Amino acid sequence: MNELKLLLENPIVMSVLLAFVPIVFILVYALVTLYGEMKVAAHIQNRLAYMENGWHGTLQPFADILKLLQKEDIIPTAADKFLFSLAPYLVFVGTYASFAVLPFSSGFIGSNIDLGILYLVAASSLVVVGLLMSGWASNNKWSLFGSLRSAAQIVSYEIPGVLAILGVVMVLGTMNMQTMTQMQDGGIQNWLIFGGNFALGQKLALIPFMFILFVIYLLSSMAEVNRTPFDLPEAESELVQGYNTEYSGMKFAIFYLAEYANLFLVSAVVVILFFGGWTSPFGSFMGGPVWSAFWFIMKGMFFVFVNIWLRWTLPRLRVDQLMYVSWKVLTPFALFCIIAIGFIMVV
Amino acid sequence: MTALTTYFNDIYRSVSSTMTGMRITFKQMISPTVTIQYPHVKMKMPDRVRNRLFMNFDDCIGCELCAKACPVDCIDIEVMKAPPTESLGETSTGQKKRIYVTKFDIDIAKCCYCGLCVYPCPTECLKMTDVYEFSEYDRSNLIYNFGTMSPSEVETAKIKVKQYDEEQTAKKAAAAAQAAAAKAAAAAVPPTAAPVQNAPPQSLDSTPTQQ
Amino acid sequence: MIETLEKPKTSTGKTLRTEEMIVNMGPQHPSTHGVLRLEVVLDGEIVTDVIPHLGYLHRCFEKHCEHMTSYQQVIPYVDRMDYVASMTNEMAYVVAAEKLLKIEVCDRVHYIRIIMAELQRIASHLIAIGTFGIDMGAFTPFLYYFRDREKILELFEMTCGARLLYNYMWIGGLSHDIPPQFVEKTKEFIVGFKKTLQEVNDLLNYNEIFIKRTANVGILPKDLAINYACSGPMLRGSGVNWDLRRDDPYTMYDKFEWDVIVGKGEMGTVGDVWDRNMVRQLEMWESLRIIEQAIATLPEGDVSKAIPKRIRPVPGDAYGRVEGPRGELGVYIIAEDSVTPYRIKARAPAFVNLSVITEISKGAMLADLVAIMGSIDIVLGEVDR
Numbered sequence A: 001m002n003e004l005k006l007l008l009e010n011p012i013v014m015s016v017l018l019a020f021v022p023i024v025f026i027l028v029y030a031l032v033t034l035y036g037e038m039k040v041a042a043h044i045q046n047r048l049a050y051m052e053n054g055w056h057g058t059l060q061p062f063a064d065i066l067k068l069l070q071k072e073d074i075i076p077t078a079a080d081k082f083l084f085s086l087a088p089y090l091v092f093v094g095t096y097a098s099f100a101v102l103p104f105s106s107g108f109i110g111s112n113i114d115l116g117i118l119y120l121v122a123a124s125s126l127v128v129v130g131l132l133m134s135g136w137a138s139n140n141k142w143s144l145f146g147s148l149r150s151a152a153q154i155v156s157y158e159i160p161g162v163l164a165i166l167g168v169v170m171v172l173g174t175m176n177m178q179t180m181t182q183m184q185d186g187g188i189q190n191w192l193i194f195g196g197n198f199a200l201g202q203k204l205a206l207i208p209f210m211f212i213l214f215v216i217y218l219l220s221s222m223a224e225v226n227r228t229p230f231d232l233p234e235a236e237s238e239l240v241q242g243y244n245t246e247y248s249g250m251k252f253a254i255f256y257l258a259e260y261a262n263l264f265l266v267s268a269v270v271v272i273l274f275f276g277g278w279t280s281p282f283g284s285f286m287g288g289p290v291w292s293a294f295w296f297i298m299k300g301m302f303f304v305f306v307n308i309w310l311r312w313t314l315p316r317l318r319v320d321q322l323m324y325v326s327w328k329v330l331t332p333f334a335l336f337c338i339i340a341i342g343f344i345m346v347v
Numbered sequence B: 001m002t003a004l005t006t007y008f009n010d011i012y013r014s015v016s017s018t019m020t021g022m023r024i025t026f027k028q029m030i031s032p033t034v035t036i037q038y039p040h041v042k043m044k045m046p047d048r049v050r051n052r053l054f055m056n057f058d059d060c061i062g063c064e065l066c067a068k069a070c071p072v073d074c075i076d077i078e079v080m081k082a083p084p085t086e087s088l089g090e091t092s093t094g095q096k097k098r099i100y101v102t103k104f105d106i107d108i109a110k111c112c113y114c115g116l117c118v119y120p121c122p123t124e125c126l127k128m129t130d131v132y133e134f135s136e137y138d139r140s141n142l143i144y145n146f147g148t149m150s151p152s153e154v155e156t157a158k159i160k161v162k163q164y165d166e167e168q169t170a171k172k173a174a175a176a177a178q179a180a181a182a183k184a185a186a187a188a189v190p191p192t193a194a195p196v197q198n199a200p201p202q203s204l205d206s207t208p209t210q211q
Numbered sequence C: 001m002i003e004t005l006e007k008p009k010t011s012t013g014k015t016l017r018t019e020e021m022i023v024n025m026g027p028q029h030p031s032t033h034g035v036l037r038l039e040v041v042l043d044g045e046i047v048t049d050v051i052p053h054l055g056y057l058h059r060c061f062e063k064h065c066e067h068m069t070s071y072q073q074v075i076p077y078v079d080r081m082d083y084v085a086s087m088t089n090e091m092a093y094v095v096a097a098e099k100l101l102k103i104e105v106c107d108r109v110h111y112i113r114i115i116m117a118e119l120q121r122i123a124s125h126l127i128a129i130g131t132f133g134i135d136m137g138a139f140t141p142f143l144y145y146f147r148d149r150e151k152i153l154e155l156f157e158m159t160c161g162a163r164l165l166y167n168y169m170w171i172g173g174l175s176h177d178i179p180p181q182f183v184e185k186t187k188e189f190i191v192g193f194k195k196t197l198q199e200v201n202d203l204l205n206y207n208e209i210f211i212k213r214t215a216n217v218g219i220l221p222k223d224l225a226i227n228y229a230c231s232g233p234m235l236r237g238s239g240v241n242w243d244l245r246r247d248d249p250y251t252m253y254d255k256f257e258w259d260v261i262v263g264k265g266e267m268g269t270v271g272d273v274w275d276r277n278m279v280r281q282l283e284m285w286e287s288l289r290i291i292e293q294a295i296a297t298l299p300e301g302d303v304s305k306a307i308p309k310r311i312r313p314v315p316g317d318a319y320g321r322v323e324g325p326r327g328e329l330g331v332y333i334i335a336e337d338s339v340t341p342y343r344i345k346a347r348a349p350a351f352v353n354l355s356v357i358t359e360i361s362k363g364a365m366l367a368d369l370v371a372i373m374g375s376i377d378i379v380l381g382e383v384d385r
Ligand code: SF4
Pocket: B053, B069, B070, B071, B072, B073, B074, B075, B106, B110, B111, B112, B113, B114, B115, B116, B117, B118
């Protein structure tokens, strides 16, 4: 018993154990979202989707994963084998590393560092490297197109995204994600989208800018995870499948896993920045570590749902329009909001 | 100034049209689905549906009209004229069968379900049914043998026809001989006429054009 | 050691510049609508040249027709030319053959043929707009349209027993009269379909992203459209007021009230991709108008009275043309003294329309090329025949 306690107090063992929490979460969540996306898409299109395996096809995601697991892992002869095999893991690692700073509940955060949000932005940029690598290593013109597009897209959308985050950081005065959440505690009226926990005048002045920042961050996060209308890197009607054209089997599955994990990651950031993270909308009612985990995941899943909903509604932008939206619409608006917020916070 | 108005106008329209789109898709999401769970639920077929061919071999009189009507030649019929002494029975429409149909195959894999073979049949023995699930692992299983004559029956039929033919030729020969004899007796000219009649072989260009 | 590499060339013999590259779009590519191969020369995302390569779906339709044993047997073959608009193909052939044989059919046959052809036009436009939506990345409208197309196919199935390749219009008549429930079901369909049309119009055609993607893209000017002999929505999208149903009325189109839809450049320039798509969208409303009038005034008659037992025309030739969903579909028949046609030639609108792609997609972006391809609305079965 004592040995076990000692073992648990060992920082390395502890961090390994802590690191397991997000990966288990990601795996479970990916299965749910896989199922959810198919079902939402199907119902939007008046279909039924999975119905055969399990109740309403609930076992279908497992079957899909099993299928991918036992598929032949094809590496094209002309591909750069090392980079080709490395790329999907790099993409996944970038996303997974960002999960370290997500405050899942009032009682759980992987690493409560002060530069949390900055670290998150930096770590998730690793994804670009992986995508570029996959496109280049596949030695396929369509893949190359896809990866170049995605690199350009993610890099340009990081700017309005980061500016939006900056606006929030200016309001809250911290980059620690746990503190950020705690500052919005105390009920729905304290969430930043509703002006945060400030005096009434300041609060009212903040609401419009917070709303704009929220929309900006939502859009740029959608672009960062390559979802419609910003799914150009994998635009199937133009680029076949984009950067993952040549991938099959488990590597393909890992790309998908990373994409879904990334989707939750950005939704979680939206939730933390504007919707009070794990805080309960009813103040201390339904609070506590377990409830807060519930709120966090529910809010996150709601934005995942919005993403899916938008995906099956909208057409896709063109490359130049994509850049136009980022540089000429989102960035100026974000800058304007930051200046305005600066004034509000000073006054 | 106009550039600025277009700029804001564009933003406004993007937002509003996206909202419209989301409203429509949400409405559809909660409206009932239209698909059916196919292997468990099946659609009702209308009466005129044209799927797998069915053939009632008992009614076939071997006229080959269906084979001629088929645009893809997927009906393969072999027929033999039966001796008139032989009774092959009647079709359900009351027509007398006079022809042995020794083979009646439909290659359903080639069939394009056009239904053209159904109309010319005088006894209405071809029909398009509503069966559409008849996939096979082996292509040869898709050649449907509708003919019911067994090989031995075909053999006997062949022998009968041959016998009858021989009888007929013998009769004809006898008749011809009789006629010739009568002629010879009547004209009493040197009998060199007959070989001349037999001698010229069929010329080459008269290959049969009919198939 | 410096190797002197031979510079790559396109299949037309043009040497590429250093920054250009050739990408083969198709024959297996999601947005070539079948098996078309486009050799695309790209400079970054900009298309500098497009060379279409055809023939991957060539099935010798015309040659087959010369080896039939009767004129009737040709119909299942013409069905398979443009497989999303079989009724129109049959109509073109039947119109030509009836001209050749000088057969007069009764009014009921004309009316039913018009109803079928217009339903078929709607079904075909539904696929055209739906797949165009997919090319733009919007998958959902496609399925909404397929849901309603299904109802048209059910009407067809009810009438002639087949859903796609009908063999319904025969020389001198129809294979079946319409079933008793047909009129009622059609009315039901029209009511429901108008809602879908409006809905998808809002969801897709007036979506800002869609407009931005399609307006001012792939502009086909009036003179170019005429010079390339484009027809159908391609031509009308460019602002040319030309519709065979009105300008060379075959069967009985002159009896009905309807308008020819012409592209107006509402969102950009006349003749852009958006206009072509919108012409299709609005044409469906006009088709509905024609169908409504036709079923309201459907005359009585025997639809199989004029079907000849044995077709053996006097030697001669005839050209019949109809306005198909994709444009002018012409069938030219030369008859000799026999029961089979000596030669049948089809003027396939999709083939003619496709020829303009090189001209209008130079300088566009790769994503625009996909949009242009989608707006031409090709059916490879008809392009290659
Ligand atoms: S349905 Fe058509 S293709 Fe099939 S056997 Fe009859 S005539 Fe031939």
